[in-house]
Amino acid sequence: MSVVDLVKPNDFFRDKVGDAVDGLNIDLDADLEFYLVNLLCEFIQPQNLILGDIDLLDTPLALIYKEALESSPQMQLKVYKKLGDISLYIAGYFQASLSRKTVGPGYYISMGSSAYQKMSSIMQRRYNELHFTEMYSNLSREFKTLVSVVTRIAGDLPIENHNLLKIYEKWCDTQSTTLKTFLENEGLSPDSVSFKKIQ
Structure with a gap:
């Protein structure tokens, strides 16, 4: 039985977000905590x-932004939301690896904050x-936080070997440069692995 079977994701991440907010000694709006969970x-x-x-x-943020600009009014909200969300996720979760890339965390923060502000407008x-106008405006303003x-x-989340294997398998399927960079930062070189994923 895995941890996922024992703990519901909402409960798990609610605790993690609460602990992180307490550990950073910040005051975060309840709506933003809920959104982040x-x-x-x-x-x-x-x-x-x-x-x-x-x-x-695996898609540059500028291309996602372009997609939003060229989308129908109904689709714009979805694309801007995904742009804001993926920018927040990558800037936070992969911050260490972004610091060693040409495009650093600041770019993701700028794009994500802008996407949420567009949604607010x-x-x-x-x-x-x-x-929702206020909530997305707050997401934009508090993006760095x-x-x-x-x-x-x-x-706080240790990467276990089976998680690295899942990330490697995802890279095999997508050839994502982001996932490749992540694996390399963990000391693995996916291009040099000689075995193929078992189907």
């Missing part, structure tokens, strides 16, 4: 890292929806 739960499932034909882990202008929370959580 749901985001972390959502990205447990690989299918949630796909939006239409876009693999969010759409919610206000198109739907006159005050609650949220990245710090995710970074703290990521540092």
Whole structure:
């Protein structure tokens, strides 16, 4: 029986977010805590890292942003949300590896914050929806703080060998440069592995 069988993801990440917020000694709005818990739960499932034909882990943020600009009004909200979410996830969870890349955490923070601000504007202008207008505005304003929370959580989650194997298998399927960089930072060179994934 695995940990996932014993603990519900919502409960697990609610505790982790609460511990991180306490450990960082910050005051985070309850709506933002709730949003962050749901985001972390959502990205447990690989299918949630796909939006239409876009693999969010392996597509430059600028191309996702371009997709949002060129989308229908209804689709814009979905694309901006995914752009904000994936920027927050990567900037927090992979911050150490981003610091060694040409495009650093600041780029992800800027793009994610901008995406949430766009959502806030759409919610206000198109739907006159005050609650979500304020929530996405807060997500934009508190983006750096949220990245710090995710970074703290990521540092508290040891990577076990079976998790590295899952990441390697995902890289085999997608050839994602982000996943390759992550594996290399863990001391593995996926290109040099001589065996193929068992089907």
